[in-house]
Amino acid sequence: MKALSWAGQAPDHSDSHGLGAAAAPGWEPTIYAVAAQANVSIATVSRVLRGSAPVNPETRERVLAAVADLGYTPSRSARSLAEGQHAAHGILFPGLSGPYFAEVVLGYEEVAAELGRSVLVVCTHGRPAVRERAMDLASRVDGMVVLGRAVDGEVIAALQSKRLPLVLLGHDPVEEADSINAENADSAYALAMHLIHDHGYRSLAFLGDTHGSSDTSQRWRGFRRALLEAELPISEPTPCPLNEDGGRRAAERLLREQPPRALACANDEIALGAIGAAEALGLRVPDDLAITGWDDVMAARHSRPGLTTVRQPMRELGSMAARWLHERLNTNQLAPRHAVLPTHLVIRASCGNHSEEDQ
Amino acid sequence: MKALSWAGQAPDHSDSHGLGAAAAPGWEPTIYAVAAQANVSIATVSRVLRGSAPVNPETRERVLAAVADLGYTPSRSARSLAEGQHAAHGILFPGLSGPYFAEVVLGYEEVAAELGRSVLVVCTHGRPAVRERAMDLASRVDGMVVLGRAVDGEVIAALQSKRLPLVLLGHDPVEEADSINAENADSAYALAMHLIHDHGYRSLAFLGDTHGSSDTSQRWRGFRRALLEAELPISEPTPCPLNEDGGRRAAERLLREQPPRALACANDEIALGAIGAAEALGLRVPDDLAITGWDDVMAARHSRPGLTTVRQPMRELGSMAARWLHERLNTNQLAPRHAVLPTHLVIRASCGNHSEEDQ
DNA sequence: TTGTAAGCGTTATCAT
């Protein structure tokens, strides 16, 4: 009653040699091998392993013993195929090599792991065939989170047309997708107000590419609003790559042409580069030029002068994205949600001198 | 001649409605839908898509048109099941949240993507069920790279008993696995020699847990060798977590008990923490106490004093690991390889004053 | 409680 109905159904898994774990090299034990060794059907093995239905304790023991003996691990692809899901999340991010990336991924992976989901990571910037990579990723996961401008609107639409659940991180909301952002505009406004009122600067500039990132453009918007309210002159933001060298170059140009009294940068790396450029031009920071960043990376608190910046809850952004994606995957008819996580202004020395009235 | 022999073999894929991409929501087109629409067999569709055999140009066009029209993407799990491979690599890393992690992963992902392989990332430190997570990862990839002490020897052995190709990064070589390391001992020796001979320090200490990481223990070995040769007193390394706070605490304790003249730290974050602790205790760096780090993170060149450290080719470590794993996966009988990538001493101000003879 | 067998969507081997 075992080799009875195996007609064309099961492959020739009749190799139930009692060799245990040290079976044939390169041969991975299948559920059939376990079933044979435990003298049960493959259905029972599956039930024991998945806990999907009650199994007689003794039978269970036998199965478990066989599993351990053979060192059996179910084939993930077979499971995925049968279940119709991957138990995996994708995370599509741009080239951000800084601490921002690492923290977000770490926060993400931590939660995903708790939820029993694997995490596939794909980077897009400076790579060819972005669309193909995104679609390939899509075919390996149950849903994904897109960071910033990792891909353009068309690809996002393509992903959505595949009915792939999406969570956008640091990206403007899109129909039918969740989105999570760190608060930008208000903190940028507060930062600018600090420069304008607490320090009395009347000439401020902004360094960062407002077209390259929604975060940056929101920061610019908040910054600009403060300038407007204070009736100060507004000059267009100076575009600039989100890294130290980009900051250095852009600042050099800007400072040679029409140096402002204060320079707000789209992130800390740009700001650190700008400080270098300023000092190279003989300007003292903050006495001749105030400089601020964004992110509060490790270098921000170790640089001299300490960098005034805005701290974002990077880890939380990641963990929340994981949680939301999971919920979307396991709830139907969930309306799109949008969250804005609070940020925190960190005043240090680079924006000017604070005697007693610290903050 | 189509519904003829479909007895129990193919599922009811006869839904060849000409609705194109806007088919039933939640329904993913299969290879059968494409075949039906293009009026060919699924085998031909597969051949066109995989390029595995010559196909008549006209037929090919029809198939491609159907694919585009339906927005068909092959099911990754079905492919993996049929091919017996995942086209994916795993990367198992400890909790390292610093720049080291990000850079290595970035270098890895870049190469893996070029090779058409996905990357799954799993973090182990501070997490329960490490072994299970590692084995789960193993079931989703064709091979993996293990960073540092992400998992212990037993798990590595378990992975190997599954005949999973492994590349070790920053881990002592293990039988039958490739391993890649950044050079440690010699640079640590050179660093110590610089402190001893160029600066004349006679009392040196080491901060870092030599049991927690093979990198750290190699650095300690090189450092110790220099002390031995110079016939200087050797005190055991002070164990310490690989982060800023760990460095601060450990340094505080050490400096209160028996402050050395120079303190070599296992990485930059520890060093930065130690500088903070020293200054809090009223010691000037480098005048009263010299401090060095390892890694050359961004903060190292922005801190004041600039941090003397050792630069590792983090990106290359990652990309080389990806390449090696890929080669191992696609070559049989490849003997285990071991590489040591060169590092570079970066002298800044934290180790002491350099007047003219600047390195 | 346990077994049987029908999918899951590919790839690849045969025929034709």
Added chain:
DNA sequence: ATGATAACGCTTACAA
């Protein structure tokens, strides 16, 4: 050049 069909290894109704 193309078609039919047997794996691939699992999950899960449906039976017993």
